Amino acid sequence: MSSTENQISYKESAIDERIIRAVEEMGFENMTPIQAQAIPVMLEGRDIIGQAQTGTGKTAAFGIPVIQSIDVNNKALQAIVLCPTRELAIQAAEEMRRFAKYMHGVKVLPVYGGQDISRQIRALSGGTQIVVGTPGRVMDHMRRHTIRTGQMKIIVLDEADEMLNMGFREDIETILKDMPTERQTALFSATMPKPILDITREYQKADAEYLKMTPKEVTIPLVKQAYYQIQRKDKEEVLCRLMDYYHPKRSLIFCNTKRMVDELTEHLKDRGYQAEGLHGDLSQNQRDTVMNLFRSGRTDILIATDVAARGIDVDNVEAVFNFDVPDDIEYYVHRIGRTGRAGKTGRSFTLVVGREVFKLREIERICHTTIKEKSVPSAADITSVKEEKVLSEVLEVMQNKKMDKTIEFLENKLAESDYTALELAAAFMKLKMGDDIKDIKIEKYGPRDRGFGKGKGKGSGLGVRGGEGRRRDDGKKYDGKRYGGGKDRSKDKGFSEKRFTDKNNDKRVRKDREAPEIFKGREKSKKSRREAI
Numbered sequence: 173m174s175s176t177e178n179q180i181s182y183k184e185s186a187i188d189e190r191i192i193r194a195v196e197e198m199g200f201e202n203m204t205p206i207q208a209q210a211i212p213v214m215l216e217g218r219d220i221i222g223q224a225q226t227g228t229g230k231t232a233a234f235g236i237p238v239i240q241s242i243d244v245n246n247k248a249l250q251a252i253v254l255c256p257t258r259e260l261a262i263q264a265a266e267e268m269r270r271f272a273k274y275m276h277g278v279k280v281l282p283v284y285g286g287q288d289i290s291r292q293i294r295a296l297s298g299g300t301q302i303v304v305g306t307p308g309r310v311m312d313h314m315r316r317h318t319i320r321t322g323q324m325k326i327i328v329l330d331e332a333d334e335m336l337n338m339g340f341r342e343d344i345e346t347i348l349k350d351m352p353t354e355r356q357t358a359l360f361s362a363t364m365p366k367p368i369l370d371i372t373r374e375y376q377k378a379d380a381e382y383l384k385m386t387p388k389e390v391t392i393p394l395v396k397q398a399y400y401q402i403q404r405k406d407k408e409e410v411l412c413r414l415m416d417y418y419h420p421k422r423s424l425i426f427c428n429t430k431r432m433v434d435e436l437t438e439h440l441k442d443r444g445y446q447a448e449g450l451h452g453d454l455s456q457n458q459r460d461t462v463m464n465l466f467r468s469g470r471t472d473i474l475i476a477t478d479v480a481a482r483g484i485d486v487d488n489v490e491a492v493f494n495f496d497v498p499d500d501i502e503y504y505v506h507r508i509g510r511t512g513r514a515g516k517t518g519r520s521f522t523l524v525v526g527r528e529v530f531k532l533r534e535i536e537r538i539c540h541t542t543i544k545e546k547s548v549p550s551a552a553d554i555t556s557v558k559e560e561k562v563l564s565e566v567l568e569v570m571q572n573k574k575m576d577k578t579i580e581f582l583e584n585k586l587a588e589s590d591y592t593a594l595e596l597a598a599a600f601m602k603l604k605m606g607d608d609i610k611d612i613k614i615e616k617y618g619p620r621d622r623g624f625g626k627g628k629g630k631g632s633g634l635g636v637r638g639g640e641g642r643r644r645d646d647g648k649k650y651d652g653k654r655y656g657g658g659k660d661r662s663k664d665k666g667f668s669e670k671r672f673t674d675k676n677n678d679k680r681v682r683k684d685r686e687a688p689e690i691f692k693g694r695e696k697s698k699k700s701r702r703e704a705i
């Protein structure tokens with residue numbers, strides 16, 4: 173992790189030595205800031221809201237104290253961690269199991285929709301003390317009395333803002349009501365929009381600690397952010413050029429709809445890229461297979477809807493592409509946060525068509541970040557990058573392989589031909605480089621877009637956020653009305669300016685304004701778009 177002054181090692185903390193042993197084996201040396209601040213508070217048994225940038229170790233910030241709080245002699249369920257997606261539940265459960273490696277007798281179980289329930293029931297009856305699950309499936313088990321909350325001590329809401337926003341609010345309330353009132357409630361996320369922060373007060377004790385580790389900049393500075401102003405028809409071409417130019421080790425590409433994910437996956441596969449798609453319409457098995465392929469590196473490009481935006485931690489994701497500009501600012505933050513994790517650097521690329529540039533300006537303004545406009549690499553740029561790459565591979569072969577026999581063979585062949593050795597080398601390079609890159613000219617604007625995107629945008633109304641139609645893990649539709657306690661949603665308009673600011677420090681007054689022309693009609697289309705995720 174990035175070094176800061178006053179680093180605290182795990183050894184200096186009140187963490188159980190068996191957990192420290194496991195954590196050190198995982199290669200962690202010093203606590204990240206959120207861990208250093210949150211772990212002591214949680215070990216004291218106090219309620220907490222932990223807000224820290226993406227990839228800064230929030231899982232350990234709650235995972236370690238949850239494990240330490242378990243009474244190993246008690247086989248009853250003692251803690252629940254709720255996550256918005258199945259993939260995240262599996263991931264968080266796995267990380268917690270690693271922390272608990274030497275805490276013999278602690279049992280952690282992931283529980284999520286789409287998985288055989290009878291198998292889960294058997295596992296639950298075998299003395300599981302910590303459940304990590306999606307709200308829908310946890311509720312299901314509560315109804316069946318296969319999860320009993322009577323002896324629960326801690327509940328953690330990972331990606332709390334997302335879960336409360338997505339329409340899990342009722343489920344979460346039901347789960348909380350079922351738990352002993354003396355329980356400890358912890359909420360974590362990289363983003364905590366103010367309306368959500370207000371809601372959280374209902375769930376926590378009055379002395380709850382709000383730890384905000386996010387400086388002004390909500391996005392992680394380790395991610396170099398760029399955008400490309402292009403025409404819709406060139407999106408695929410530009411994406412491929414960027415991948416060829418930067419050739420990231422592993423990439424995550426986000427689209428706004430399931431359909432787009434499928435189309436783009438096909439397109440990239442046709443062009444010879446190793447890509448897999450992930451979205452909510454796939455079966456659990458398919459989702460698991462795709463995630464495993466990506467995690468193991470057998471596929472280096474994952475194309476996904478926002479199901480993969482929150483919390484997913486895959487090593488060496490060097491680039492995140494927003495094939496579509498996300499609808500919500502939070503999603504921009506979480507999507508690009510799949511890279512630049514645990515102190516590593518990363519890049520993000522956002523493809524912007526026409527007036528979408530105003531959305532980007534809004535994101536920049538609210539996140540206090542800079543997204544640099546860049547021009548698309550030309551066919552010549554990519555060719556020279558490819559040439560350099562092939563040449564460096566060739567040089568490696570020259571240094572490391574015995575070539576006497578091959579040289580002899582080529583000498584004989586050349587002697588019989590009119591070709592020079594240089595021509596032969598050039599032909600081999602061509603062969604290795606594949607087809608010539610089409611020299612299509614990429615224009616910034618189409619005839620209808622001309623004149624947009626120049627100068628600073630006036631704001632987009634992007635802060636108008638809705639949960640309408642967003643789909644949940646269990647396939648039910650989200651009920652936007654639940655958000656904000658069923659209040660009139662129009663009141664939520666424009667909270668964006670304040671969403672990332674500390675309540676006490678926020679002196680700014682938001683000028684009321686209407687969404688510019690371009691985003692009128694957005695409300696209408698939002699529902700159908702969300703349903704397609």
Ligand SMILES: Nc1ncnc2c1ncn2[C@@H]1O[C@H](COP(=O)(O)OP(=O)(O)OP(=O)(O)O)[C@@H](O)[C@H]1O
Pocket residue numbers: 173199200201202203204224225226227228229230231232361362482483484485509510513514
């Ligand atoms: N102290 C540490 N030292 C080194 N690596 C760490 C440390 N703590 C956590 N990590 C690693 O950092 C990565 C990111 O951690 P984690 O997934 O918990 O981030 P997060 O804050 O929850 O991010 P997000 O907001 O995206 O969910 C993981 O691979 C984790 O194993």
Ligand SMILES: [Mg+2]
Pocket residue numbers: 230231330483
């Ligand atoms: Mg996380």
